[in-house]
Amino acid sequence: xxxxxxxxxxxxxxxxxxxxxxxxxxxxxxxxxxxxxxxxxxxxxxxxxxxxxxxxxxxxxxxxxxxxxxxxxxxxxxxxxxxxxxxxxxxxxxxxxxxxxxxxxxxxxxxxxxxxxxxxxxxxxxxxxxxxxxxxxxxxxxxxxxxxxxxxxxxxxxxxxxxxxxxxxxxxxxxxxxxxxxxxxxxxxxxxxxxxxxxxxxxxxxxxxxxxxxxxxxxxxxxxxxxxxxxxxxxxxxxxxxxxxxxxxxxxxxxxxxxxxxxxxxxxxxxxxxxxxxxxxxxxxxxxxxxxxxxxxxxxxxxxxxxxxxxxxxxxx
Numbered sequence: 001x002x003x004x005x006x007x008x009x010x011x012x013x014x015x016x017x018x019x020x021x022x023x024x025x026x027x028x029x030x031x032x033x034x035x036x037x038x039x040x041x042x043x044x045x046x047x048x049x050x051x052x053x054x055x056x057x058x059x060x061x062x063x064x065x066x067x068x069x070x071x072x073x074x075x076x077x078x079x080x081x082x083x084x085x086x087x088x089x090x091x092x093x094x095x096x097x098x099x100x101x102x103x104x105x106x107x108x109x110x111x112x113x114x115x116x117x118x119x120x121x122x123x124x125x126x127x128x129x130x131x132x133x134x135x136x137x138x139x140x141x142x143x144x145x146x147x148x149x150x151x152x153x154x155x156x157x158x159x160x161x162x163x164x165x166x167x168x169x170x171x172x173x174x175x176x177x178x179x180x181x182x183x184x185x186x187x188x189x190x191x192x193x194x195x196x197x198x199x200x201x202x203x204x205x206x207x208x209x210x211x212x213x214x215x216x217x218x219x220x221x222x223x224x225x226x227x228x229x230x231x232x233x234x235x236x237x238x239x240x241x242x243x244x245x246x247x248x249x250x251x252x253x254x255x256x257x258x259x260x261x262x263x264x265x266x267x268x269x270x271x272x273x274x275x276x277x278x279x280x281x282x283x284x285x286x287x288x289x290x291x292x293x294x295x296x297x298x299x300x301x302x303x304x305x306x307x308x309x310x311x312x313x314x315x316x317x
Contacts, residue, residue: 010269017276044175062082065226078242117227238293
């Protein structure tokens with residue numbers, strides 16, 4: 001798994017993605033300057049492609065950061081109550097502000113996802129039984145509790161339909177003018193790249209970090225903040241995309257090892273490829289209709305997740 005192989009794959013899949021859709025568009029249409037086809041490409045296909053790539057990179061990097069901080073390969077925004085807490089934040093913003101703006105939703109989603117993730121990290125420190133599978137199960141249970149609270153208040157205040165868009169990841173509604181907010185993840189990704197060496201060090205444990213002169217808690221808090229904010233931005237823009245932050249870093253780790261400073265670029269590329277490939281599958285399998293990205297990623301990701309668990313169990317046995 002090398003960058004020189006992944007980049008051409010990403011380019012090819014991106015081109016395929018641009019020319020898949022209900023409206024038949026060919027390269028010749030663009031060369032011949034077909035105004036209608038160029039307009040569709042500009043307001044729909046290109047924004048969708050950009051959103052897919054950014055979301056895939058953001059969730060993959062968020063996952064690998066969480067795994068380094070927790071020193072657990074099965075921890076991610078999906079299994080650490082981060083996404084469930086963000087959804088609760090969205091609900092609270094809708095309840096407090098009758099017509100919540102996008103920035104109000106992002107702010108409350110960020111605050112709640114940050115709080116939910118910190119609660120999980122505190123529980124992680126309290127748990128003495130550090131089995132690699134048990135820890136994410138705790139996160140899933142915490143997330144389910146938070147999700148149940150969200151569902152209860154959404155039902156009580158007749159907000160189920162308002163919340164549905166945040167419960168299911170879907171790129172079909174992405175058009176020019178309603179996706180640009182996800183681009184705020186790009187500077188957060190740059191910060192993540194700059195902190196890659198430090199995240200690698202804290203992945204070795206708190207004692208090692210202190211011996212190397214690194215403030216473990218400070219770097220961990222920065223990592224959690226980056227994860228919470230990126231998760232909130234992705235959730236608000238395209239909805240919940242499960243398993244990406246879990247399976248992508250693990251697949252990269254199998255082929256490349258655990259040095260985040262060396263693998264962060266490959267993780268980002270592979271995350272974009274994974275989400276893009278799943279989106280293409282979802283668009284062609286029942287064409288001209290499409291399957292939401294959360295469903296295709298959920299099915300493929302769950303199969304890979306089970307493989308990773310059995311692989312780990314076999315290796316330990």
